[in-house]
Amino acid sequence: MTNGAVGNGSRRASLPNGAGSAAVLAMGIGSLVMAAFAIIADHSSVFKRMMIFYTPTGPLSGVTTIAVVIWLVTWIALDVAWKRRDVDRKIVRVGLYLLAIGFILMFPPVGDLF
DSSP states (O other), rough: OTTTOOOOTOOOOOOSHHHHHHHHHHHHHHHHHHHHHHHHHHOHHHHHHHHHHBGGGGGGHHHHHHHHHHHHHHHHHEEEEEEEOOTTTHHHHHHHHHHHHHHHHHHHHHHHTT
């Protein structure tokens, strides 16, 4: 018995990695956009006023709203384009790098350097 295995010579069906790569890249882009907008809002009074969507939270309301919209639009667009494709694995690496950069920039000691 093979415990459910089809046979020794069978190949596993591979799924395209496009949808997953789209999600990871969009995550990195959204993270970087949020960090960049937060830094810009801290240093530009005009941009800060533009980002106030809800007065009690200040510019954070606009920064997070726009970052989430950019993340979703990017994810949907890339998912539609890459859903049934195999894309280069470097895309995932780039997405993770962007996430790391965005994450680091969100901490005040680093973000305040700009």
